[in-house]
Amino acid sequence: MSKHSSPSTRRRRDPRRKTMHQITAENDSVTLKRSLTATQLLLMGVGTTVGAGVYVMTGTAAAEYAGPAVLLAFLIAAAACLFTAFCYGELASTFPVSGSSYSYAYISMGERAAWHVSWLMLLEYGISCTAVAAGLSGYMNSLLGIFNIHLPVWLTQTSLQPVPGSEGTALTAGFRLDLIGFISVLLVTALLARGVEESARFNSLVVALKIGVLFLFLIIGVSYITPANWHPFIPPAQEHFHFGVAGIFRAASIIFFAYGGFEAVSTASSEARNPTRDIPIGIIGSLLICTLIYVAVAAVLLGIVPYTKLNVADPLAVATEAMGKPWLALLVNGGATIGLSSVLLGLMYGQSRILLTTGRDGLIPSVFSKIHKRYRTPAHGTFIMGAIIALMTATLPIDIISDLVSLGTALAFAMVCFTVIWQRNYAADTRRPFSVPLGGIRIRGFWIGVTPVLGIIFCLIMILPLIFNMIHALLGGNPVPVILLVTYFLIGALTYRFYGYHNSRMANPSASTES
Incomplete structure (x- = not known):
């Protein structure tokens, strides 16, 4: 056959690419409860996104890399996410089906590509959960400190800890664990296994609480701003992406993962009442709302406290202490602790639904796709996932995992953008209730969309500083980030090669899935 075969001819060659009819039928066969409204989806997006970025990573990104120009870093990261959104x-x-970008890739590019996308998303969600739980632990410890309750140091730190002043190139190991982070993951796991409707109600209450606390911080904090703290807006550049223009992009790559929560909305298609209309509203609307919140809070925070003093796990707590308002400190710490639990809930929800879909397809053991008869949730897989995340939270420091999750997020987002281009060329006649803006161009008949290309470019911009930082850590004597990343991808490749490929429902069409 000619190497210039038509797209439709090439598309038929892959026996392991699902049709829309197949994936819709499979989606309808799983008895998840359709109960989520557009408002609940929007709140899920906001609840999952407004968390570690504003409560935890703002301080580190400003103190180490961008200074007050972290505001620009938030906008750059938001632009990358907006094109992807x-x-x-x-x-x-x-494709109003569960599984998010995993399902989209299965329809577009086939099983192998879908597996790699799901493996990236599991990295993104899993390590995001760990980072958020670490932030929750930091604020909870601050909250306990207000009441003069102090846990032993070995119950507040992870097993691995970076050596101060080593810029992450050296680590120490010891008999210690993050107890609060560990317990918080287990509690959220239990709530999630209980039911999505109950989880959505809890999330709505928590989102209202934490947004209210943040607005209170903004209203009161404005009068405590010292404009001199915003100068120099872009501190003089130093080596290794510290400050200057390069530091802004490095900061953007750090806080990039904090925007990834809006993606969890796309995993809820099987439980949305009107997914074709409501899912895009939830995704795009939550991203825009969260960007405004992030920039506003960061501006006030950096106006109250010099950026050099914000390299802590609880920067908002430092700001309320500087304002001399103990009652506000209590509200902020309490709001952050409870608010981060909603982020954890949304991220674990998204991960559990990806595991549900891949388990249903036979690429991982069917225990992850087994639906609990009473709760109508994938409770068994949710508990397994929760136990793994809890152990990661107790052992891995946020300094290591933040780069890994940003890398996983950027790669997964780039695949989503590419899937749009692929779909437009290989299924041009598919009905699209919502289309990406800005149009596209055709090169030799091949459609290339402006929005997805910009999304891919921005994702690559997010990735480059992360790769550089990992290489720098490796050369400095800390191979842990590289080892974790390589090991993770190796496990993923071997899992598909020796399990998923042979147990896939596409290889065994008569195989049944437990539900």
């Missing part, structure tokens, strides 16, 4: 909106309205 438009792509998610088109795919979610076109």
Whole structure:
């Protein structure tokens, strides 16, 4: 056959690419409860996104890399996410099925690509959960400190800890664990296994609480701003991406993962009442709302406290202490602790639904796709996932995992953007209730969309500083980030090669899935 075969001819060659009819039928066969409204989806997106970025990573990104220009870093990261959010909106309205980008890739590029996307998303969600639980632990310890309750140091730190002043190139190991982070993951796991409707109600209450606390911080904090703290807006550049223009992009790559929560909305298609309309609203709307909140809070925070003093796990607590308002400190610490639990809930929800879908397809053991008869949730897989995340939270420090999750997020987002281009060329006649803006161009008949290309470019911009930082750590004597990353991808490749490929429902069409 000619190497210039038509797209439709090439598309038929892959026996392990699902049709829309197949994936819709499979989606309808799983008895998840359709109860989520557009408002609940929007709140899920906001609840999952407003968390570690504003409560935890703002301080580190400003103190170490960008200074007050972290505001620009938030906008750069938001731009990368916005282009991806438009792509998610088109795919979610076109394919209103569970599994998010995993399912989109299965339809577009086939099983192998879908597996790699799901493996990236599991990295993104799993390590995001660990980072958020670490932030929750930091604020909870601050809250306990207000009441003069202090846990032993070995119950507040992870087993691995970076050596101060080593810039992450040296680690120490010891008999210690993050107890609060560990317990918080287990509690959220139990709530999630209980039911999505109960989880959504809890999330709505928590989102209202934490947004209210943040607005209170903004209203009161404005009068405590010292404009001199914003100068120099872009501190003079130093080596290794510290400050200057390069530091802004490095900071953007750090806080990039904090925006990833909006993606969890796309995993809820099987439980949304009107997924074709409501999923795009939830995805794009939550991202825009969260960007405004992030920038506003960061501006006030950096106006109250010099950026050099914010390299802590609880920067908002430092700001309320500087304002001399103990009652506000109590509210902020309490709001952050409870608010981060909603982020944890949304992230674990998204991960559990990806595991549900891949388990249903036979690529991982069917225990992850087994639906509890009473709760109508994948409770068994949720508990397994929760136990793994709890152990990661107790042992891995946020300094290591933040880069890994940003890398996983950027790669997964880039695949989503590419999927839109692929779908437009190989399934041009598919009905699309929502389409990405800005149009596209055709090169030799091949459609290339402006929005997905910009999304891919921005994701690559997020990735480059992360790769550089890992290489720098490796050369400095800390191979842990590289080892974790390589080991993770190796396990993923071997899992598909020796398990998923042979047990896939596409290889065994008569195989049944437990439900």
